[in-house]
Amino acid sequence: MRMHLPTVAAGFLLLAGVGAAAAQDLVIEPEQETVIRGYVKKQPLASVKIPGVELNIGSALPDTVELHEVPDVKYRYVVVDNRTVLVDPDTRKVVKIIN
Incomplete structure (x- = not known):
C-alpha cells in the first residue's frame, strides 16, 4: 500500500497540532494550586508591565x-498586570494564568 506524501504530511501536521494544544492545557491539581496561591500571597511581588x-x-x-520560585513546584511565577x-523556566512560556 502506497501513501501519498501530502496525506502523510497532513497526518503529521494534525498530530503536531493536537500535541501543541495538549501542551497548552496545563492541569494543576487543586491542592497544588492552593499551595501556589498561598505561597504567592505570603510572598507578594510588585506587578510588572x-x-x-x-x-x-x-x-x-x-x-x-525575573521569575520567582515556588517551593516544590516545577514552574516559576511572576505577577503581570496584577x-x-x-x-x-526552561522555555519562559506562560503555562497558566491564575488570576
Missing part, C-alpha cells in the same frame, strides 16, 4: 522579566 507582550498561554516572557502567571 511587559510592553509588547500579549499575556496568553504560550506567550514567551523576555529574559528581562495577575499571577506560571511560567516554564
Whole structure:
C-alpha cells in the first residue's frame, strides 16, 4: 500500500497540532494550586508591565522579566498586570494564568 506524501504530511501536521494544544492545557491539581496561591500571597511581588507582550498561554516572557520560585513546584511565577502567571523556566512560556 502506497501513501501519498501530502496525506502523510497532513497526518503529521494534525498530530503536531493536537500535541501543541495538549501542551497548552496545563492541569494543576487543586491542592497544588492552593499551595501556589498561598505561597504567592505570603510572598507578594510588585506587578510588572511587559510592553509588547500579549499575556496568553504560550506567550514567551523576555529574559528581562525575573521569575520567582515556588517551593516544590516545577514552574516559576511572576505577577503581570496584577495577575499571577506560571511560567516554564526552561522555555519562559506562560503555562497558566491564575488570576
